[in-house]
Amino acid sequence: MIKFLEYFINNSRLNYALLAFLLFLGVNAYMNIPKEMFPVVELDKISVRGYYGGASAANMDKMAVRDIEDAMSNISGIDKIEATIAPGAFTIILTLTDNANKINLLNKVKDAISLSKQYLPSDMLEPTATLIDKNKPLIRVSVSSKTLSKGDLNEIAQDVKSKLSKIQNIAEVGIWGASKEEVSIKVNSEAILAYGLNPSSVVSAISNLSYIFPIGNIEEKGGFAFISTVNGKTDAHEWEESILNIDDKYVRLGDLAEVEIIYPQTSTLATFNNNETLTLVLSKGEQGDALKLSKIVIAEVEKLQKSYKNVIFNTYKDSSIPIKKRLDTVISNLMFGLILVFLSMYILINLRIAFIVALGIPFSFIIGLLFIYYLGYSINIVSLLGALIVIGIVVDDAIVVSENIQRHIDEGMDIKEASIVGVKEMMLPVSLATLTTAAAFLPMFLMHGEIALFLILVPIVVVLILLGSLIESFFFLPLHAREVLKKSNNLVDWTGAQNFYEKLLSFNIHYKKTFLLTFLVLVPLLTVLTAKSMKFQFFPNFDGNNLYVSAKIDINIPREDTFALSKKIEAEIMKHGEEFSLKSISATTGYRRSLSGETEFNNNVFYITLELYDRKDTNFISEYINPILNFSFIFNDPDKRRDKKTYELAPRLQEIIEPFREKYNMLELGVIEDKAGLIRSDIQINLSGSEDVVLEASIKELEAALSKIEGVSNFSDNIKYGKMEYKIKINSYGESLGLSEASISKVLSDFFLDKRQSTTFNSGGVMEIKTRDLNKNKKATLFNFNISLNDGRYVKLTDVASIIKIRDYESINKLNGSIVKTVFANLDKRVITPEEVLEQLNPILEKIADIGINVNLLGEKEKSKQLKSDMKSSLILAMFLIFISLLFIFSKVKYVLMVMSVIPFSVLGALLGHKLLGIPLTMPSIIGILGLAGVVINDGIIMLDFLHGTHESKEFFTRAKHRLRPILITSITTFLGLFTLIFYATGQAVILQPIAISIGFGLIWGTVLNLLYLPTLYAMVNHIKPIR
Template sequence: ENIQQHIEEGVAPKEAAILGAKEMFKPVTIASLTTLFAFIPALMMSGTMGEVIKLIPIAVSVLVLASLIESFLFLPIHAAHVLKKEQKTTSWEGINRFYSWVIHFFMRYKKTFLTLFIILVPLLIVIGIKASKFQMFPQFDATTINITMKSNVNTKTEETIEYLKAIEKDLYERKDQYFISHVGSVAGWRRDSAGNSETYPYVGQITIELQKLKAQNFVDKFITPTLSFYYDEEGRTREDKSVIIAKELRHFLETQKYKEKFNLSDLAIVERKVGPIKSDLKIGLVSDDNQKVMHYAKQMKDALRQINGIVSVNDAMNFGVDEIKLQVNSYGESLGLSEQKLGVFLSNFYLERKIGFAFDSSDLLELKIRSVQKDSLDVLKNFQIKLDDNQFVALKDVVHFNVIKSFEKIIKDSGEKNFYIYANVDSKKITATETLEQIDSILEEAKKDGIKIILKGEEEKKKELKSDMMAASGVAMLLIMLSLLYLFNSFRETFMMMSVIPFAFLGVLIGHFTLGINLSMPSIIGMLGLSGVVINDGIIMVMNLKKANNMEEIFFYASKRFRPIVLTSVTTLIGLSSLVFFPTGQAAIFQPMAIALAFGLAWGTILNLLYLPVLYTILNQKRLGI
């Protein structure tokens, strides 16, 4: 654009190419570095979250460096040969006159404008943050939905298979209603709504494969089929996204009353989630008093189920098969019985025993015997014990039968026994943080009663993210400040430029509210990247304003930079628009990042065109002779 301006002023194309590239080399290089410095600190993020994010700064860094090389090596060569003096260009006179009128208006009331701006914009940002909802990752359209099931602990695998078949049959009869392509199931294994894998005879899982989603927007209909090597038009009959179908399936399971019909302890829809968080809420209760833990766990689960927006509630405190402990009573002891003797008697009867070998025509056979009545509790109670005097006595007369309930599994973290409660939320209605606020009174009561509360799930990852992002933001701001300080050699101009960054976050909030999307981790990454991108236009503006010696020259140089700033912003916004407005499939994960960059840059363009010239003028009144 700078080369074109010199050509329009009458300079020969070859000289214009050299002159334009020289003038822009330093500011554009610094602008590219600020973009790199904004994204690169994201590599500091640790754990699984860091693994998810690290490819973004790597890709951005490579592309920015490649763009910088192209801009100053190949572009001037092409411009010298392609651009001509006599070439007619689109006139910007009308829009330049409008911009000139606007900036004259704001300069006339510059102190009032700046005062109101510095008060209102931060106030709106604070209000926006308080009104915002945060979720770690956005949802995306999935091709499969799972139904996870758990029945009574005494249920056999064969019975579990029958339950699964009954549910499968009902689903397949409604395959057109729910856009089902295929239904499959497995008995004896499941992954619950908290992402835990379980292998028991009484658990099972149904996997529903959905039909391909129909084209939802302009990009799906025309752009993707043209540009994608893997696009397949066949079988695209599904009209609803997986999130909507999952809600309908939950309602279907409730109306069919499968839990009551099959005596199920858990029946839930499990949707695919992004990243390391498998359960939105994961509350750990640590105590040696199991009864106390169970009391507060029930309170929490009941409270969670009453909250609008809770999709599923589960826990890791399911009881396993009951155990019977036999204790010899005083009558048994008087007869000379002990638990050791009883153990020998009962093992001979109830355990499978090898009694010998036999031969058939070809092989050696092992002979074993076992009682056909080994599973009957009544037979056990009436089992006849032979005494030393050859008399017999019933087992129930000489022992106490103590039924012991044991947990199906016990989870330990850092050597402590933990009992977890899991819950998933509908992020359109409520977030994990808001849910915790609603049950805070129960959590506080449990703490006072000696139970240690551990918050995991999204809450744990939010703390990790906050810590990592604070460090990354600090490094990014320091590197950007040093770059600007090198360029301007002035602390005043450096901090003037950096003041654009926090004000630009208002655009991020406006974008998320406008599109009805919660803030998320990709949004935070987008805001971090925006810190380096939004000041790029400002660098070009301030570099030109520094040439001004009076107010007329301020207006002239500001108007001169209007076209390149608008073109830079518009081309970037066009590039981001498909991801902002038409995300497809798993690309929806990065939609919040695109929204943060696009709306932040759009608002940042207004800041660079109006706020920066006004602020520069006020800070340099003496030099400008005002």
Template sequence: MNQDSRKPTLRERFNISRLAIQHFRFTILFWIAITIAGLLAFSSLKYALFPEITFPVIVVNAQAPFETVLETQTQLTIPIEQPLKSISGFRDVASTSYPGRAIVNVFFDVGTSLVKSSERVEKALDKLSLPQGTTYEVIAVNLNETGVISYAVVSDHKSLEDLTAIANQKILPKLADLPGVLKANLLGDGSSIDPQDKEENSSPLTQKYPTLVRFNGQEGLAIQVIKESRANTLDVVSQVEKTIGELQPLLPDVTLTLAETQAEYIREATQATIDSLILAIILAVLVIFPFLESFRATFITALAIPISLLATCIIMAIFGFNLETITLLALALVIGIVVDDGIVDVENIARHIDQGETPKQAALKGTEEIGLAVTASTLTIAAVFIPVAFMGGGVGKFFKPFGLTVSAAVLFSLLVARTLSPVLASRWLKPRKQRKQNQNQREFPLISSYQNLLDWSLHHRRIVMVIALISFIIGVALIPLIPKGFIPNLNRGEFNIVYTSPLPKRLLTLDSPQPPTVTPPSGQTGAFDWISQLANSPQTFLLRKTIRVGKEFETILQDIPEIESYYTVAGVQGEPTKGKIYVNLKHDRQLTTDEVKTLVREKLPKLKRVTFSVEDIPFIQTEAEKPLQIAIKGNNLITLKDFAQTLKTRVQDFPRLKDVALSNQDDEGENTYKLERLGGQPVIYLSANLASSKVGLEDAAKEIERAAKPILPPDITLQRWGSSAQSNDVLMTFGRTLALSIILMLVVLIVSFGRILEPIVIILSLPLSIVGAMLGLLITQSDFGVISLIGLIFLVGLLDKNAVLLLDYINQLRQAGKSREEAILETGAVRLRPIMMTTASTILGMLPLALGWGAGAELRQPMAVAIIGGLITSSLLSLIVVPVLYTLLEDGWIKMFKKH
């Protein structure tokens, strides 16, 4: 029968490739237009480290004429807390009470409008009847509005008063005018200039909490630039750097030195990810040629990668995404998938050409054969990742760009493979008449061996399923041995030393009044003498003590050769007893960031009643400073304090933990003069840093919880706080997301196959990847956290792709009249090569990420390692298990096991 006279089949009717080949000019012009639009979109994308997420916090800073902390908490703090809990979007409330002062932090759900939240808080407080003499201010804080760059302002010839005048008159106004700058703070005298206040105030200066500043051991000032929440970090920093460069020649005798910035690491990390992405593309393409043995076929297949990625940039630009670690990871992840669709289509067309068909006939027939499998498998990958884009909470907001980027990329790759690739193949591919005779001889042993193994497996199905079950059990058994956390710690070459100087002994009881005015010692020079002129107050006295502690720590830092610079601020966040030293390491250092932190922690002097903590730079700002923080809550203050002390004693020597501390004590166990509450209950925070980047945050948190469980009083509860709370949320959220992804994948497969058998086979074969993924993570000691979980979700989609290729062709051959066993064996011979090609290209595409090169490698590596390990085991096992499971289910395997 003539092919054109017969009735088209369902495959032919819905074959988009046929339409693309018939209208090839339109197809080519369409993709040229998409490529040009993609280039324009790509050029508009900004670089960043992470997605821009709003973490809204409203701070109520209230003061009243109370002399003791207990009075303040009872009559001021608690009355303020009560009405705030019913506000829309409310997540939690935390408060700290000092004598005569209450600070209440109201945390709202991620993404809640900061302006509306602030208005709601003010409205609730307006209705309160507070004690006479009470004053308060409501401050809206976005944790994403961070200091992106700081400059030290020092001089060998000018006084601090002169430096202050120069900064206020010549530097701050210039910086505050820059686009994307929220405000420019002058540290060292407590002033800042806010762009929003410039037109309203006759004076551009707004008084803030005083601070003292030192840079590389020299007293001075510092300028801190804070970006708007939606501003791009690198854009703001570039403008600031340019402006400072223009100002420096105009300021004789004043040196402006870069003290602290996020930008350098962001640049290095994004560039390293882009380099890995480019190398992944090259390796994925190189592996195709040995299989196809045709430059034209390889070029057609490889063309899908840049076109699909550029088309994805259009979607990223529409949604306002950045080229950040997360979206770049998404693009690197889909390299294997993008090239897979083209491989399968072009390989099948080339096979038909080798069998004697014309390129156009081969393109039509080849795409009809493979169309359903390619479409179904790619749509299931999109179905797997779409739920990732719409996860709830902070995790969902963080990974929305990732999920949408992956989904867009795989859908574009499907369109390219179903339209452009067949068009080019029908025009460019030629019959390979000169094909080497020994190719079949080279391929034959592998195909023959696989068919023999497949034939043996079909007659020993129980053994095959036992092997599959054992591999799954081994994979699950490995999970407890793998570090678990939220996001891996990064070797950023920078860290903070956060410390607290001691309060006078007379202030360390709950009923102590505020300290009396202290007159600074006569003859004091430099910053101490100058700051005393600003305010002859107890705050000044405490600031001087705090900066002296910083000076003692600096003597240790200056002798460590790996350290490039150190920048000390006393009076952090308005607390005069709190100091921070930002330490920047040299690029050509011999030690890692972890090793330098350990060295610093060992060498820092143990000063009496001074607590210090050597901390990583948080790359997602949370309500907590240290990564591990446990809130110990209870209504009985005595029981609460006793239990907190007992728990600290139990865990402070755990090898995974460093700098264990309680929020109500100094290092000698002395009480501080503040009371804290969380969620309406008294609270004491137990906080700790992780001993190294190899320690999982989730593991450390669970270790503390296990230590607390046997001794936990009935009226005491534990609540994770900060990053440790997020790590737990991540695992739970991803578990629900994975379940939803599998359900959506099942729906797509049922629609594609028209029955339940094949989808059930595919779903049951998914766990085959877990043993390889877990082995990879265990060997490299990579975190089982957010990034590796993404790799596992990807594996679900990729394993499904291979299974669909096998089952779809088996069904086609059986419909053509072949027996089930013949169809399975022939499918093995036909589909082995494309499966090997897609697996090899994906593994090589992930290799640059897995090798851990460049800045931010710790973030990329877990995903790549999980994918490579999982692909190796799942591909080997699925080639056997999928056909065997297919026959078992079709035969009614329950009945078979009963017979035996």
């Protein structure tokens, strides 16, 4: 290793060539690495979807879901099975365990579905199983026109979708408000009766009107040919003129039914700025760069605008805009931190060493960036903030090495020799110091679930940049030192500070027993009292760019009425556009993200998205420094108009829309804020294991209690009742006539199910042919329906069967095979935390559990429990790794334990930092405290390594005061590197601000410990006396 190092230092041209090559690779990596707001935080999941139109949720559960769940429950590698069952459809989400083979599991799930198919209805399509893509929203494109028909606009939207889908790394393009063209045949059951026809025979004849499959081919020599049909008719008139052969009677289709070629009622309706539109929702894949893709999409839309003169295109909800602004902010914070570190070294050491150290930081980051790029990670808020966290730490290696080289030069050694010797001497201690820092972050790899996916980039970035720092300090820094350093007498004089420190330390050692006893009692006591006085929430509140209104009304309200109500609320919000700094507003009827965070499709729901302008700069750094450091030079950004943060505006928005709740008897109406992605709702309480009536009463009791707790923004449940269901029960008279439940159902489904009978082609591809009764949406049609018997007679449905009315739940939610009823709540965490809410609900929860109901707390409580478990194992491993690392330096265990004792005492500094800034403890705070262990220990190593082996007072104090400068310099540079994140975090960067607070303030207090407590403890153990 030493010879390799000498070879590099002696071959400067090779060294410079490698530096240039690394710089080129770094620029290339930065240009090509994906850039996004947050990393993907979703575990691998498999989605199983099934459809059977007309079935109630309860029937779907009995005839399909239960058997599929049973078949999957024995598959190893599935952590959780969640099912949502709605009328006519179900979705089963399988969450896989960490490191499971997802392709292998997908195949096993498909096999399980195939085995359960024998229990499904014969005309039900086999449920599909797919891996859930981890796509990210990119941009939305609205397509509207004042002159074109909806059908024409539909075709244009499909064409636009096709073109945008071809863009590389565009993973998905969905359309809200669109529908597919179909042949709608509305059968007149009264006409069928008048002609004396069998309804089933009529439907069978209709299903044979089109044939789209190949017939065959002829391979005659010299005349090869394919054989096919013309695939049915081309317009509605031709269809109506079709002659049907029904039971040897020839009847014109138009005499029995009305035929239309239509775009049926869509499942969703969309608006943009309160104007009806078709909305294309574009998502990118994991490897897509949001900044590049957005530019490509916008350029393509501009081309399309020129092609379609009668169409108005708008792009909005462009994720690249906030991503670029947030990344620019963090990058400028990095630059500012670099400047602060440089200035501190210039003031505390000298200009030449400051220059060398500052020059090494970018190359350390470039090396780290290369590792990150080739390992397949992205640049996002978390990875950049990880870099910001390490900026002050990464200079420690360079400071120690360059100072050692300077010391040898000042002692008269040749510059070239000093560069080699200086690095040799520091190679082991610097490597071990880096190892201890990495050891504190490495256990974060043991974390599980979505928390690990969200935070994994922090230890990755820290460790890789520290590795880059080692490479730079050992191979490239000596080259810079040879060119820059020289014998100098202009080092900052620390004599005064060292003498003051010597006196202070001597005073402590004079009263060492009293000092240590007071210290060992007071610090733990203050730590415990401070921790107990603080609130805990999983993530800090942060300011986003969006607010959302999620709404649900009675299930029996038609989609058109839901759409009209959505537009009214949208219009009311637009009246307050200036108050909210509204950039755009859009709405989707038929779709919403519920207050619990679940996706829901139904005719009685809608979702309004408010895109807001950026918040105005509130400090000098953001307003005047950042625009220079990110090279934008935009000092009065026109997009920065908003005065309040989104979580401050949310209560006001709720106040504006609240009157609509009572006026229209709405089931749910609440405001949702942007969240980090790990937690969908702050409070989630699952109840199971009892009768529905008992569970429903318990839910209502919990909601009554929530309504009285100040700070609860909104709450909801999943016990909404669905549409009325008519159950057909055949009687003995019907059975005596040869009818059965199956035969009656088969006839009725052809008229009431909007059932696909056949397919044909149009210009866009396959088009379905569906039948329904002309008057299917009238109850009288069902009650007066006539059933054909085998002998040609007709009998009224109500004569051969009874019709039972029931009303079941709108949807059924299941977890691992058990039906669960759930209460969800979101909080204003400035007022109350989830822990405090659950504490108030605890008496009710205990009472519910006492009557035999299973109570399961999810939401933030579940994540906190998981974090606590992960942190225990991570902390134990971190301490063990640090212990092993220290044994390389100190031969005696007592000295290792002395250094490690600084770690628990330094926690007080982290807690006081949160107190000082008025920030609650969060999950990132805990992660920061774990990282603090590796950072604060380095100064302890610097101190005790020099004191180690001294037993005389004079030598002890001489060595101790010589450690004052390096300890203060490394602590100050680390703190200044974190300075902007601690005091000037904005937007989503606030999420990781607590990590910086824990490390920064913990290190400041740790510096006091390493300068006073640790030498005093060493003096007592080794019987060192104070200076007289």
